[in-house]
Amino acid sequence: MKTLLKILGFIILLAVIYAIVAILAFDKKQHFERSVVINAPKEKVWQHVGSLKEYNVWDPFSKADKDIVITYSGTGDKVGDSYHWKGNSKVGEGEQSVTEIVPNDKLVTKLHFIKPFEGDAVAKFILTPEGSGTKVTWSIDNELNTMMKIMKPMMDMNMKTMFDQGLGDLKKISEK
Template sequence: MKKFLKIVGVILGIFVVYCLIAMLVVDSKCHNEQSIVINASKEKVWQNVNSMKTFNTWNPWMKMDPNLTVTYKGTAGEVGDGYTWKGNDDVGEGEQEITAIVTNEKVATKMHFIKPMDDTATSDLLLATEGSATKVTWTIDYEIETLFKPMKPMMNYQMNKSFSEGLEKLKELSEK
């Protein structure tokens, strides 16, 4: 039993040291980025990214709550086009709005997360011609509080997993 407690103590000690070091060393700024090449023209892909309604047809977080409440505002495909969402603990509550558009090239948005915690982020969808295909890059930038810095590797993993899932769905929709 003493040996078991010693092992648990060492593991707990390592975890505490990791957390302290991460809180002191890890950058609070976060940037995630994923890209995919879609075998479709920029114009065709653009039809699936140029408004919040079309974005939500492949947005991976939309399927996390079958009872998610979404309310749209503004004119689709224009600056100010946005939506609010309210859902279960997996998706929380917040709003997202288009802040800039460059037709067939870029949609920039800002997000305000209300629940489970108040926070903000910016996100871009960038389209570039790659031969007869289109490369789509999805980015997000946000900051995390010091107490959450030890969780940054797990947050990056989960964000990249969600981005990949969403981009695969976008590819599927755009290549039809």
């Protein structure tokens, strides 16, 4: 029993040390991005990226809840257009609005997360020619609170999985 308590105490000590290091070492500003090259012209890829409604066709986050409720304001492809989502505990609740559009090149949106954690972020989709195809770079920038700093490695793994899934789905529908 003493050995088990020593092991448990050691694990708790490691967790506390990690939390302190994470809080002190990780920057509060977070940038995450992934890219994919799609064998299609920018104009074809833009059809699936340049509109919030089309984005939600391949977006992995909204697919995580089959009963998600999405309410659009506007057509989804103009500055100021937005949507509100409300889903299960995996998806949460929030809003995304278009803040900048350069047709066939760039879409910038502001994300406001309501649940499970309050927060704001900026997402960007940048399309650039790459050989005979199009490179799509999807990025997100936000600020991490103390708890998020501790969870950063887990968040990065989840973001990598979701971004790669989304970009893979975008590639499939754009190359049809």
